[in-house]
Amino acid sequence: MSPRHGNGSNQAATVIAVVADILAGVIGLWILMYxxxxxxxNDLVQFVQDAARWLAGWSHDLFTFDAAWLRVVAGYGLAAVVYLFIGHLVAGRLRRY
Structure with missing residues (x-):
């Protein structure tokens, strides 16, 4: 394996990990704002809410707890954890090669 190949893999892994962190951070920011x-x-709050809803579109209404805050934390939180887990898993695999 050439050093150049390993360096490119490490850079790609870093980019993937950072993107996963940013996506999870946006979702986490919306949970905090909620x-x-x-x-x-407010325009910033609306932007963060729209971005988080788009990112967590598959999970934001997944749970049916009675408390609205618990639905938000569980639904959006699940999406944030999945982004972190998958992003860092892929980044770790790239770093091995």
Missing amino acids: LLDANRA
Whole structure:
């Protein structure tokens, strides 16, 4: 294996890990804003909510707890954990090669 190949794999792995962290961070930021009752009329809050809803579209209504805050934390939190897990798993595999 050439050093050049390993370096490219490490750079790709780093990019994948950072992207996964950013995606999970956006979702985590929305959870925090929701729990702190951020003003949803604010453009930044609306942008973060829209981005998180798009990223967690498959999981944001997955659970049917009675408490709304618990549905948000569980549904969006699951998406954030999946992004972190898969992103870092792929990055780890790339670093091995």
